[in-house]
Amino acid sequence: MSLSVFLRRAAVCAAALALLLAAPVRAAQPEEALPLTVSVGGQAASSLTDGSRSTKVTLSGNTVTVTAETPFDALYVIWDQPPGEWILTPDGGQPASTWGRQGFLHEYVTLPRAASSATIEAPQGAILCEVYALTGDTPPAWVQVWQPPCEDADLLVLPTHADDEHLWFGGTMPYYAGEKGMAVQVAYMTNHWGEPYRPHELLDGLWTVGVKNYPVISEFPDLYASKASLESAIQVYGEDTITAWQVELLRRFKPEVVVAHDINGEYGHGAHRLNAKTLLAALPAAADPAQYTDLPYEPWEVQKAYLHLWPENTITMEWGQMPLEAFGGRTALEMAAEGFACHASQTAWFSVKDSGKNDCRQFGLAYTTVGPDTAKNDFFENVVWPPEPTPEPTPA
Ligand SMILES: [Zn+2]
CATH class of the missing domain: 3.40.50.10320 (LmbE-like)
Structure with a gap:
């Protein structure tokens, strides 16, 4: 099941349950994600952990605090639009790090070492949809770990x-x-x-x-x-x-x-x-x-x-x-x-x-510029690859 299908189903289930119970219900995040609590400016923000990207919080310069019982190694943060640069500060005296420079809407961010809480500070007006906390070095397949745009595309x-x-x-x-x-x-x-x-x-x-x-x-x-x-x-x-x-x-x-x-x-x-x-x-x-x-x-x-x-x-x-x-x-x-x-x-x-x-x-x-195709089964037929750049000579 794709994440989007998962999230849609989770959102539908949550809505149905909420109607039945007439009480707020916390929809499940994917099971690989750690249970966590998110607050914005000291106020609980359960919409940031409900598995739905359509429930969002607009940040007006206030600090987002993410807390989990199990220490986490990484966060997966979903924004509504690229927020600009934002700062992640894990607890335990770890240094702050700056993210958002690539303009990613879905950003996987790693901590130097595991922490049970961290704060996020983003520019005024940034809109946050979801936060997931993860353990280990290898994120699950539904977590998008984007590389920057190609330096040199094929x-x-x-x-x-x-x-x-x-x-x-x-x-x-x-x-x-x-x-x-x-x-x-x-x-x-x-x-x-x-x-x-x-x-x-x-x-x-x-x-x-x-x-x-x-x-x-x-x-x-x-x-x-x-x-x-x-x-x-x-x-x-x-x-x-x-x-x-x-x-x-x-x-x-x-x-x-x-x-x-x-x-x-x-x-x-x-x-x-x-x-x-x-x-x-x-x-x-x-x-x-x-x-x-x-x-x-x-x-x-x-x-x-x-x-x-x-x-x-x-x-x-x-x-x-x-x-x-x-x-x-x-x-x-x-x-x-x-x-x-x-x-x-x-x-x-x-x-x-x-x-x-x-x-x-x-x-x-x-x-x-390389003539017509003959085998006609590959967009790269006849392509001439540029020579690999010669390595810089190392000083003797
Ligand atoms: Zn179109």
């Missing part, structure tokens, strides 16, 4: 919204990130801070399919654009703005391969269409030293870019025939469905398809 994946990455790109992430352990960077063209459950679904989905590097979530809110219109999306987001954003991503992450949307927007969605259209302009622009000279990154030439459903140089990625050891033998297609299932707010409308016009196996090589 693959850049460009969904527009949270859920597109599973629906349209299918087994791409479970296969290349989860199974092959490649450096896969996901960058979302829009953000969903206006729908606070969706950024959690986003992270749960990526974690489920084996992505380890924290995604880029753009500054562009998921605003209303007439869904069938590219022109509407251009008006809302700006073609030059999105192209420049993508050039910066390409130069920053230096991917060999990029995977992106159908040029016709999957089902015509204007923002998906814009994301694909601007990529085709951003790829040569990123490699051109005369363009975008104000960016703080060197030019970068991507070797291959695949668009979902692109009609030329087509390739069928048989995700359903790829059992993945990293996921206990489940296929890349099954994992795509499992990742998408984390997007509980979206599952009523869409599903991962391996047939028909939204087939998540069908791609075309829309841009290549």
